[in-house]
Amino acid sequence: MLTSKQRGIRVSQEQLLCKNSCGYYGNPAWQGFCSKCWRERARPAGAPTQDPRPSSDGTPPTFSKFEEKKNIEKGRRISTMRRLFWGSPSPPKRQEPSESHTNMLKAYQNLEPGDFTGFLKILRSPPSQRLQSQCTAFLKTIEAYHDLPVQKQSDLVQDFYQSFAEHFNGFPEEQVTQIMEHIEKLIMTRLHKWVFCHDSCDDEQKDLALQRRIRSLNWVTPQMLSVPFPDEETTVTSDPFLPAITAIIEMDAKRAPQDKLVCVTKCSQHVFEVLSTLNSEPANADDFLSGLIYVVLKANPPRLHSNMQYVIRFGLPHSLMAGESGYYFTNLSCAVAFIEKLDGPALNLSPEEFDGFMLRQCAPYVGNKRQQVANDTQHLLEELKGRQEKLDQGVDALSAQLQKWVQSVHSQLDEATTQFGFVQKEIRAQDELSQASTSSSCDVSPQGDDKDQSVLELTVEHAGPKDTDC
Numbered sequence: 001m002l003t004s005k006q007r008g009i010r011v012s013q014e015q016l017l018c019k020n021s022c023g024y025y026g027n028p029a030w031q032g033f034c035s036k037c038w039r040e041r042a043r044p045a046g047a048p049t050q051d052p053r054p055s056s057d058g059t060p061p062t063f064s065k066f067e068e069k070k071n072i073e074k075g076r077r078i079s080t081m082r083r084l085f086w087g088s089p090s091p092p093k094r095q096e097p098s099e100s101h102t103n104m105l106k107a108y109q110n111l112e113p114g115d116f117t118g119f120l121k122i123l124r125s126p127p128s129q130r131l132q133s134q135c136t137a138f139l140k141t142i143e144a145y146h147d148l149p150v151q152k153q154s155d156l157v158q159d160f161y162q163s164f165a166e167h168f169n170g171f172p173e174e175q176v177t178q179i180m181e182h183i184e185k186l187i188m189t190r191l192h193k194w195v196f197c198h199d200s201c202d203d204e205q206k207d208l209a210l211q212r213r214i215r216s217l218n219w220v221t222p223q224m225l226s227v228p229f230p231d232e233e234t235t236v237t238s239d240p241f242l243p244a245i246t247a248i249i250e251m252d253a254k255r256a257p258q259d260k261l262v263c264v265t266k267c268s269q270h271v272f273e274v275l276s277t278l279n280s281e282p283a284n285a286d287d288f289l290s291g292l293i294y295v296v297l298k299a300n301p302p303r304l305h306s307n308m309q310y311v312i313r314f315g316l317p318h319s320l321m322a323g324e325s326g327y328y329f330t331n332l333s334c335a336v337a338f339i340e341k342l343d344g345p346a347l348n349l350s351p352e353e354f355d356g357f358m359l360r361q362c363a364p365y366v367g368n369k370r371q372q373v374a375n376d377t378q379h380l381l382e383e384l385k386g387r388q389e390k391l392d393q394g395v396d397a398l399s400a401q402l403q404k405w406v407q408s409v410h411s412q413l414d415e416a417t418t419q420f421g422f423v424q425k426e427i428r429a430q431d432e433l434s435q436a437s438t439s440s441s442c443d444v445s446p447q448g449d450d451k452d453q454s455v456l457e458l459t460v461e462h463a464g465p466k467d468t469d470c
Contacts, residue, residue, distance in 0.1 A: 119179070
């Protein structure tokens with residue numbers, strides 16, 4: 001391992017901001033620019049531009065200033081949108097606000113923050129009929145022309161946000177932002193199935209490539225990323241970053257860009273909480289980015305590239321350019337870019353060590369005692385497995401010997417049975433011979449008185465001389 005070790009992934013605050021120095025957050029998807037400056041660069045030559053830099057007091061432009069009068073700047077695209085809604089290049093002249101219109105504006109002003117249901121009730125009320133008709137016409141138009149390139153769809157959605165926000169020019173900035181977030185949720189929840197991972201782009205292929213890349217880096221440890229992790233003296237039942245991992249995975253289940261950004265925000269807040277707990281001090285930006293990279297590697301979120309592109313294309317510009325959600329999303333984009341270009345020096349590894357880990361030729365050394373115990377347990381399991389194999393081999397050998405012995409016993413029993421058969425035959429033959437002898441002796445014995453008399457006489461004749469000698 002290389003000796004020069006740094007703390008975390010070094011990304012300065014200036015690197016997160018727009019390259020045009022406008023005060024907003026940039027994004028790798030826009031080549032380091034914010035969405036406004038990126039659209040300004042993509043604008044056709046000759047179109048008027050706005051100065052994107054902060055005001056003289058150092059404060060970044062507000063949402064209303066950023067969106068102000070863009071219908072004049074956008075030229076052909078705005079004219080197209082107006083023809084969709086009013087049938088002519090120019091909208092009808094505004095009439096003096098009526099009492100119902102004034103009541104509608106008051107209803108929107110009294111809307112509670114985050115009350116999406118209340119917003120829908122106000123939008124469906126008779127005073128808001130014109131706004132509701134505008135939303136319905138736009139939804140039907142996008143659904144009818146869902147085969148348009150995804151970038152064209154993105155331009156139409158952004159233009160719609162601008163045209164809708166003009167109805168609330170006199171509102172405070174916070175209320176305009178709140179209303180537009182509700183409009184975004186209403187519109188994009190309906191359009192999600194038409195524009196997410198569109199066929200006109202290569203989001204699906206990039207999702208698969210990113211998932212394979214993250215899967216190939218599953219050997220990266222928190223120590224390699226300089227992410228603080230519980231030591232051996234701390235009792236931990238699971239990964240402390242598990243809530244952050246769960247939050248980033250849930251992003252794919254959401255349909256509105258704002259809801260996806262909420263998941264990114266929750267994930268980032270959990271990372272900050274864990275880092276602050278483990279370090280016993282507030283986490284800095286470097287620690288946060290390192291922790292976020294670790295979470296992305298552990299989670300391998302589904303369709304991560306498509307979800308991020310969906311938020312970039314169809315989310316409200318102010319959500320990504322400023323504020324807490326913009327900061328967290330910019331860091332997530334930096335984390336993904338870091339993973340895609342990850343190499344040995346970024347992990348304090350030599351190129352040989354990095355290639356060995358990628359090819360699974362060696363396993364990384366983990367200084368944490370808990371991880372070391374896990375490795376020792378793995379080695380012990382492998383040793384027990386080897387012993388079990390040897391035991392199985394011994395049992396097999398013993399079984400073979402036992403089988404041979406059984407076969408030998410069987411052969412001996414067969415031989416004994418054969419000999420016993422021979423003995424039985426001999427005994428049976430002797431019995432038959434004995435019976436035959438007994439039968440012949442019975443045939444010689446006298447049958448009647450004559451025979452008995454002749455035998456007696458013969459006996460006397462032979463016995464006579466012996467008696468005389470006596």
